[in-house]
Amino acid sequence: MTPLAITLGDPAGIGPEIALKALAGAGTQAGVLLGQRAAAERALTLLPDDWILQEVESAAEATSAPNALRLIDTGPSVAAPAPYGAIAAEAGQAAYAAIRRAIALAMSGEVSGIVTAPIHKEALSAAGVPFPGHTEMLAHHAGGVQVAMMLANDEIRTVLVTIHVALRDAVALADFDANLRAIRLAHEGCLAFGIAQPRIAVAGLNPHAGEGGLFGREEIEIIAPAIAAARDEGMEVSGPWPGDTVFMQARKGQFDVVVAQYHDQGLIPVKYMGLEEGVNITLGLPFVRTSPDHGTAFDIAGTGKADPRSMSLALSQALRMAEARCQGA
Ligand SMILES: NC(=O)c1ccc[n+]([C@@H]2O[C@H](COP(=O)([O-])OP(=O)(O)OC[C@H]3O[C@@H](n4cnc5c(N)ncnc54)[C@H](O)[C@@H]3O)[C@@H](O)[C@H]2O)c1
Numbered sequence: 581m582t583p584l585a586i587t588l589g590d591p592a593g594i595g596p597e598i599a600l601k602a603l604a605g606a607g608t609q610a611g612v613l614l615g616q617r618a619a620a621e622r623a624l625t626l627l628p629d630d631w632i633l634q635e636v637e638s639a640a641e642a643t644s645a646p647n648a649l650r651l652i653d654t655g656p657s658v659a660a661p662a663p664y665g666a667i668a669a670e671a672g673q674a675a676y677a678a679i680r681r682a683i684a685l686a687m688s689g690e691v692s693g694i695v696t697a698p699i700h701k702e703a704l705s706a707a708g709v710p711f712p713g714h715t716e717m718l719a720h721h722a723g724g725v726q727v728a729m730m731l732a733n734d735e736i737r738t739v740l741v742t743i744h745v746a747l748r749d750a751v752a753l754a755d756f757d758a759n760l761r762a763i764r765l766a767h768e769g770c771l772a773f774g775i776a777q778p779r780i781a782v783a784g785l786n787p788h789a790g791e792g793g794l795f796g797r798e799e800i801e802i803i804a805p806a807i808a809a810a811r812d813e814g815m816e817v818s819g820p821w822p823g824d825t826v827f828m829q830a831r832k833g834q835f836d837v838v839v840a841q842y843h844d845q846g847l848i849p850v851k852y853m854g855l856e857e858g859v860n861i862t863l864g865l866p867f868v869r870t871s872p873d874h875g876t877a878f879d880i881a882g883t884g885k886a887d888p889r890s891m892s893l894a895l896s897q898a899l900r901m902a903e904a905r906c907q908g909a
């Protein structure tokens with residue numbers, strides 16, 4: 581079995597802890613950890629059972645013992661990792677180094693996909709990394725492909741038209757092309773989940789989807805034409821639906837996926853239903869990538885209280901998607 585690459589995320593957050601916990605829970609063959617050795621060693625002390633780290637040079641190297649978690653040390657080499665709970669450029673640098681290595685391994689087929697523990701965007705920025713989050717850096721390093729962020733739990737899925745931008749910029753960026761792109765990627769994403777004819781709902785931007793133009797014209801001038809274009813391509817798309825009720829309809833089973841115009845419109849419904857139940861999936865990449873639906877949780881980092889369930893779901897989702905890709909290839 582080709583393992584997954586599991587990046588440790590920001591060493592100052594809960595990423596290393598949940599990465600180790602999730603791999604221990606899934607079985608050591610499922611993946612290989614990528615990150616700073618000192619951060620992994622510190623996280624190991626938070627695990628309840630008797631796990632050890634086994635440093636390996638490549639993902640193909642076998643585990644040496646049933647309780648060994650494989651680690652590729654992606655540096656930088658330090659005497660002690662960045663302190664828990666604080667933004668640090670060195671932590672952003674370590675997080676980025678692991679992700680870069682994971683992308684290289686995924687592109688060369690040495691790993692079957694990537695599962696990423698959370699990074700802190702301000703630490704990443706302090707390290708001089710020119711991307712706001714994983715999604716944008718993965719798209720860039722995978723060759724400038726068009727991607728979309730999907731968050732999913734057992735009851736709803738959402739795909740974002742715009743991601744990590746200021747809300748006032750999102751309004752301008754949620755144009756015809758961005759809407760059509762998100763609809764297409766939502767359609768492909770659902771097909772990959774085994775939904776034969778995905779029912780896609782597109783949320784409006786304005787209150788009550790613009791109320792016939794009374795509260796804004798984006799629905800009439802931008803979103804409806806993008807929906808019409810997607811329908812012409814054969815997709816089953818409806819909307820624009822009011823953003824405040826469309827997720828309720830999706831949860832009742834009326835839609836397979838909701839295309840949301842901006843970050844919080846799409847992510848609040850998923851996260852509100854429980855951080856431990858959601859998974860973040862990047863659509864459009866040439867390899868599988870999943871992540872938990874929560875962040876670095878600096879407030880509890882180092883306490884051993886981090887809940888690994890979303891990370892574990894991300895891991896099992898990635899295993900399923902990698903297997904499906906393998907069978908489809
Ligand atoms: N996948 C990712 O890389 C990812 C995802 C979301 C946010 N982030 C980043 O994380 C940083 C912090 O974000 P935030 O504070 O808005 O959200 P957060 O998700 O880190 O924390 C929100 C609240 O949820 C709690 N929480 C989160 N995950 C938990 C877990 N596994 N177990 C127990 N409690 C948990 C935290 O303690 C906190 O109270 C930001 O830089 C953000 O951009 C990264």
Ligand SMILES: N[C@H](C(=O)O)[C@H](O)COP(=O)(O)O
Pocket residue numbers: 713714715716847860871872873874
């Ligand atoms: N927007 C995501 C969320 O709130 O869950 C998160 O910031 C992670 O994004 P990346 O996967 O692009 O790092």
